[in-house]
Amino acid sequence: xxxxxxxxxxxxxxxxxxxxxxxxxxxxxxxxxxxxxxxxxxxxxxxxxxxxxxxxxxxxxxxxxxxxxxxxxxxxxxxxxxxxxxxxxxxxxxxxxxxxxxxxxxxxxxxxxxxxxxxxxxxxxxxxxxxxxxxxxxxxxxxxxxxxxxxxxxxxxxxxxxxxxxxxxxxxxxxxxxxxxxxxxxxxxxxxxxxxxxxxxxxxxxxxxxx
Numbered sequence: 001x002x003x004x005x006x007x008x009x010x011x012x013x014x015x016x017x018x019x020x021x022x023x024x025x026x027x028x029x030x031x032x033x034x035x036x037x038x039x040x041x042x043x044x045x046x047x048x049x050x051x052x053x054x055x056x057x058x059x060x061x062x063x064x065x066x067x068x069x070x071x072x073x074x075x076x077x078x079x080x081x082x083x084x085x086x087x088x089x090x091x092x093x094x095x096x097x098x099x100x101x102x103x104x105x106x107x108x109x110x111x112x113x114x115x116x117x118x119x120x121x122x123x124x125x126x127x128x129x130x131x132x133x134x135x136x137x138x139x140x141x142x143x144x145x146x147x148x149x150x151x152x153x154x155x156x157x158x159x160x161x162x163x164x165x166x167x168x169x170x171x172x173x174x175x176x177x178x179x180x181x182x183x184x185x186x187x188x189x190x191x192x193x194x195x196x197x198x199x200x201x202x203x204x205x206x207x208x209x210x211x
Contacts, residue, residue, distance in 0.1 A: 052070065079100075
């Protein structure tokens with residue numbers, strides 16, 4: 001049998017094809033994969049079947065907001081999770097709200113946790129498209145007023161934004177008062193933007209027909 005011989009050019013083309021196909025599959029998987037062991041597009045029934053206990057907080061314009069304290073994959077310091085499900089697109093947005101940082105006068109614990117999460121997100125999704133970590137711009141400018149500053153508009157902002165494959169992720173430290181704060185980590189899928197566009201179009205049509 002004549003041995004199979006592949007030219008360098010053919011080998012390069014085949015290698016490039018395999019690389020692009022693998023990258024495409026990875027990109028598609030990343031776009032469909034939600035955090036916490038979830039998948040974008042899941043319905044409330046899907047979540048219940050996955051063992052997630054949901055409590056509905058409100059429904060408006062086809063968007064239902066649920067709260068839960070346990071997911072298939074949990075974050076160690078999460079106090080609760082907020083899930084937004086669209087009547088047509090399913091799960092479109094996920095929010096993780098942490099337990100409060102208490103007696104953290106200088107914000108050290110909050111800053112450390114924020115930095116750890118930011119590093120993990122950077123490794124997974126690439127460098128943040130926006131990042132601002134500044135406090136003491138006005139009014140609350142003392143080191144022990146870190147959380148009061150984050151609570152006050154215009155004083156400071158501790159935030160990082162990531163964009164990848166139609167996914168938008170926002171990590172933010174928030175203040176509650178002296179020595180107290182928490183972080184909020186929000187994931188918005190591409191479907192969330194589509195759902196908002198559909199809601200806006202439906203409201204505009206409804207307004208036009210009412211005039």
